[in-house]
Structure formats: structure tokens, C-alpha cells
Amino acid sequence: MVPMEIDLGPLLPHHFIEVVMGFALLVVIAIFIGKVVVPAFERMYEERTEQIQGGIEKAERAQAEAAAALQEHQQQLNEARQEAARIREDAKNDGARIKAEMRAEAEAEKERIVESARIQMEAERAQVVSQLRAEVGGLATTLAGRIVGESLDDDERARRTVDRFLADLENDGQSAQNVGQQV
Amino acid sequence: MGSLTLPLIPMAGGGGYTPPSADDFIYDPILGTTWLNKVFLQSILALIIVMVLWFVLSRNLKVVPGKRQFFGEMLYDFIRNGVGRDMIGHDFRRYLPWLLAFFTFILVNNWFGQVFFVMLPTYSLVGYAYGSALLVWIIYITAGIRKHGLLKYLKLQTMPEGVPWFLYLMIIPLEVLSNFITRPITLALRLFANMFAGHLVIMVFVVGGGFLVTQADGLINNIGGGVSLIFSFAVFGLELFIGALQAYIFTVLAAQYIESSISEAH
Numbered sequence: 001m002v003p004m005e006i007d008l009g010p011l012l013p014h015h016f017i018e019v020v021m022g023f024a025l026l027v028v029i030a031i032f033i034g035k036v037v038v039p040a041f042e043r044m045y046e047e048r049t050e051q052i053q054g055g056i057e058k059a060e061r062a063q064a065e066a067a068a069a070l071q072e073h074q075q076q077l078n079e080a081r082q083e084a085a086r087i088r089e090d091a092k093n094d095g096a097r098i099k100a101e102m103r104a105e106a107e108a109e110k111e112r113i114v115e116s117a118r119i120q121m122e123a124e125r126a127q128v129v130s131q132l133r134a135e136v137g138g139l140a141t142t143l144a145g146r147i148v149g150e151s152l153d154d155d156e157r158a159r160r161t162v163d164r165f166l167a168d169l170e171n172d173g174q175s176a177q178n179v180g181q182q183v
Numbered sequence: 184m185g186s187l188t189l190p191l192i193p194m195a196g197g198g199g200y201t202p203p204s205a206d207d208f209i210y211d212p213i214l215g216t217t218w219l220n221k222v223f224l225q226s227i228l229a230l231i232i233v234m235v236l237w238f239v240l241s242r243n244l245k246v247v248p249g250k251r252q253f254f255g256e257m258l259y260d261f262i263r264n265g266v267g268r269d270m271i272g273h274d275f276r277r278y279l280p281w282l283l284a285f286f287t288f289i290l291v292n293n294w295f296g297q298v299f300f301v302m303l304p305t306y307s308l309v310g311y312a313y314g315s316a317l318l319v320w321i322i323y324i325t326a327g328i329r330k331h332g333l334l335k336y337l338k339l340q341t342m343p344e345g346v347p348w349f350l351y352l353m354i355i356p357l358e359v360l361s362n363f364i365t366r367p368i369t370l371a372l373r374l375f376a377n378m379f380a381g382h383l384v385i386m387v388f389v390v391g392g393g394f395l396v397t398q399a400d401g402l403i404n405n406i407g408g409g410v411s412l413i414f415s416f417a418v419f420g421l422e423l424f425i426g427a428l429q430a431y432i433f434t435v436l437a438a439q440y441i442e443s444s445i446s447e448a449h
Contacts, residue, residue, distance in 0.1 A: 010205040010379060011309050011372070017218035018310020023318050025230045026284050032234055034280030037241040041259050042276070044244035051246055 137162040200394050203386035208308060208379070226305050229291045236287065262286050262434065270438040271445070278441050281322055286434040289315070289374070293426030296382050297419050304426065307378040309371070316371035319437045324363070327444030336444070362443075370436055377429045381422045388415035 013019055141158045210220040240255030248256055262282050267275035289306065296304035306312050327336040341358040342351060388411050395408025 010208065011375075013310030013313060014209055014308065015218050015310065017223065018308050019314040019317070021223065021226050022306075022311035022314025024314075025226055026281075026288055026315055026318050029230060029233050029237075029288050030280045030284035033237055033283045037237045037259075037283065038276070038280055040241040040244055041256070041263075044246065048246045 133166065137166075140165070200391075203383055203390050207386060208303075208382075222303065222305060222308055222311075225295055225301050225303065226292065226311065228301075229288060229295065229305060232291050233284075233287045237283070258287075259283070266431075266434055266438050270435065271442045274445060275438075278322070278326070278438070282434050282438055285315070285319075285437055286430050289433055290427060290430035293378060293430055294423060296378065296385070296426060297423055304378040304382055304422075306374050306429075307382045309375045309379075312371040312375035312378075315374070315433070316367040319370060319433075319440060320363075320367040322437070323440040323444045326441050330445040339447075340444070366440060370433065374429050374433055377425055381418075381425055385415060385418050385422060388412070388418055 137159065140162060144161075210222055212218060212220045240251065240258065244252055244255075263275075263279055266286075267279045267282050271278055292305035292311070294304075295301040296307070306315075324336075327340065330336070331339060340362050341355045343354065343358065346354050392408040392411030392415060395404045396412065398404045398408070
């Protein structure tokens with residue numbers, strides 16, 4: 001019995017072609033997969049990773065933009081508030097000033113009206129006085145003429161008489177006034 | 184008459200019962216050659232199936248996958264991430280095509296044992312297992328030499344760190360034996376033995392059951408044969424699982440051998 005001739009039984013390939021096929025077919029498949037399948041899948045995975053990362057970056061950018069816009073709006077709002085407060089303050093001041101002006105103006109107007117009324121009254125009084133003076137003279141002369149029974153048609157004399165009378169009258173009034181003041 | 188009704192039972196006619204044996208794995212060559220037989224053709228068929236499968240799965244890959252691509256990605260990632268990246272680490276891309284080829288080709292060939300008209304796992308013929316294991320052997324040794332250079336690779340593989348020098352006399356032959364000789368042999372025999380035994384079990388249930396069912400002289404025999412035939416479907420299911428498991432184990436071990444070749448520490 002030669003020791004090299006061990007009966008391997010089913011462990012002995014039936015034909016060498018089996019070993020070759022078990023080897024070669026795997027090589028063919030692996031080369032095909034390495035050339036076609038793996039690049040296709042890996043390219044797609046890279047693309048997917050890029051897209052996901054790009055999406056995340058885009059979202060972050062949008063978030064930053066939103067935050068900036070919010071800050072800007074808040075700033076604008078603050079400015080608007082300050083502006084409003086300033087305008088309100090100005091309006092208040094203006095109002096107070098205008099009120100004061102109006103009051104002063106009204107005061108002045110009042111003064112003016114009172115003054116003009118006084119002046120007018122003065123003028124009217126003077127007019128009335130002068131008119132009365134003339135008329136009183138006439139009336140008095142007529143009356144006196146009636147009473148005396150003679151005409152006092154001599155104008156020159158009549159006027160002198162009246163003037164004297166009136167002067168006396170005024171003097172009386174003044175002395176009476178003086179007496180009143182002294183008392 | 185038995186062979187007419189049930190082509191799965193090659194030995195049922197002619198009277199006596201011949202139990203299934205290793206001889207049932209021998210197929211006669213056709214067309215006047217010594218090598219072209221059914222197993223040869225079915226291995227070519229497996230090649231075509233695997234290549235068409237991957238070709239279809241890798242067409243028009245979109246960033247947002249559809250149903251076809253979802254399945255393709257599942258299969259691809261199962262090996263890419265589950266085996267390649269986890270076992271080999273950052274250098275896995277170079278070896279990924281090999282791992283994908285191992286898993287899918289062996290899976291298809293193993294499932295041939297449960298497919299009608301083929302009805303034979305290709306790797307139940309030991310020559311195929313030898314060929315595939317030889318390929319793994321060449322790949323992982325080449326990977327190691329490529330990474331470290333021949334001398335450093337041999338040193339890393341045979342002289343583990345932390346071993347006192349006087350033990351080298353024992354350690355070096357042991358490491359050579361385990362890393363360069365038993366690895367490919369066990370790889371081949373594990374795959375072959377599982378497929379061979381599984382197919383033999385199926386043949387026992389189917390052939391034996393078929394023989395008993397067609398026996399005319401006993402009701403109990405017929406019932407037993409029927410039960411045996413029904414039970415063979417459970418064995419089919421088991422064999423489908425074992426076929427997938429063995430394809431996965433072969434791939435994982437190949438990845439592990441590659442990893443141990445290119446890693447710095449033993």
C-alpha cells in the first residue's frame with residue numbers, strides 16, 4: 001500500500017475543471033462588480049452625502065438669514081418706537097407752546113378791544129359833551145329868554161353869558177369834587 | 184415507472200432500493216468532452232444570474248431610491264458596511280468587489296440546491312470550494328505583501344508580538360500552519376461539507392420517501408414515505424437558511440483573513 005494513494009472520497013474533485021471554475025468565475029464577477037457596480041453605488045452615495053450636507057448648509061444659511069432679518073426688524077421697531085416717543089414729546093411741547101401763544105394773543109386782543117372801546121367811548125363822550133355844550137347853550141338861552149321875556153338874540157352876548165355860566169358850573173363841580181376828595 | 188413520475192428519484196426504478204451516496208454527485212460529461220457537464224453549466228448560469236442581478240441593481244441609481252434600488256442598496260450595504268467596513272476598516276473599498284462576488288455567487292450556487300431543474304448546490308462538489316478558497320488564499324496573501332512587503336508580512340504572520348524568543352521554534356510552524364495552510368482548507372471544506380451533507384439529507388428524504396410511497400406491499404411504508412416527502416420541505420427550508428449562512432460565513436472569513444493580513448498587529 002503506497003501512502004500517497006489515500007482515497008479522498010468526496011474530497012477529491014471529479015475533474016480539475018471544477019477548481020478552475022470555482023476560481024475563475026469569482027474573478028470574472030469580482031472584476032465586473034469592481035468596474036461597474038461598486039463605482040455606481042459609491043458615486044450615488046457621495047452624491048447623496050453631498051446633497052444632505054448641502055441641504056444642511058442651506059438650512060443653516062436660511063436660519064442665519066432669518067435671525068438677521070429678525071434683528072433688523074427689532075431694531076427698526078425700536079427706532080420707530082423712539083421716533084414715536086420723540087414725535088409725541090415734540091407734539092406735547094408744540095401744543096403747550098401754541099396754547100401759550102394763543103393765550104398771549106387772546107390777551108393782547110382783549111387789551112386791544114378794551115382799549116379801542118375805551119377810546120371810542122372817550123371820543124363819543126367828548127362828542128356828546130361838545131354837542132351838549134352847544135345845545136345846552138341854545139336851550140338855556142331860549143329858556144332864559146322865555147323866562148326873562150326878552151330876546152337874547154344878540155349872539156355875542158348870549159354866548160358870553162353861557163360860557164360864563166358853564167365856567168361857573170365847572171368851577172362848582174370842581175370845587176365840589178375837591179371838597180369830596182378832602183373829606 | 185418510478186423515474187417517469189418523479190424525476191427527482193433517479194434510483195427508484197429497477198426494483199431494489201439504492202440509498203443516496205457520493206456517487207449521486209457525479210454527473211456524466213456531455214458533447215464528447217471530459218469536463219462539460221450539468222454542474223459546469225449551472226455554475227455558468229450562476230455567473231450570469233449574479234452579473235445580471237448586479238447589473239440591474241446598479242442601473243440608474245438615484246439619490247432618493249425606488250423599490251429596486253432600495254433592495255439593491257440593502258444587499259450592497261449588507262456586505263459593504265456589515266462585512267467590509269466593519270471587518271477590514273478604512274481600506275475596505277479595494278476588497279469590496281471580492282466580498283460582493285463571494286457572497287452573491289456562493290449564495291446563488293447554494294440556493295441552486297432548492298431550485299427546480301437544477302436541484303444541486305454547486306459547492307457540494309469539492310472542486311468548486313477548493314477553487315474559491317484558493318482565490319481567497321491568494322487575495323489575502325497578496326493583500327499582506329502589498330501592504331507590508333514580503334518579509335515584514337511573513338514576520339507579522341508568523342512571529343506574534345510578546346512571545347519569548349525561545350518559543351519561536353514552536354510558534355513559527357504553528358502560525359505558518361494556521362495562517363497559510365489550515366485557513367484555505369477549512370474555508371473550502373466548511374462550505375463543501377455543509378452543502379454536500381445538506382444535499383445528501385434532502386436526497387435521503389426525497390429518494391427514500393419516494394421509494395416507500397411507490398412500494399405496493401405495505402400501507403405503513405407508504406405513510407412513512409409520505410411523511411418523509413412532506414418533511415423534506417422543512418429540510419428544504421433549513422437548507423435555504425444554511426445556504427445563505429454559509430455564503431455569509433465564507434465572505435466574513437475572507438474579510439477577516441484580509442484584515443489580519445493588512446493589520447499592523449497580529
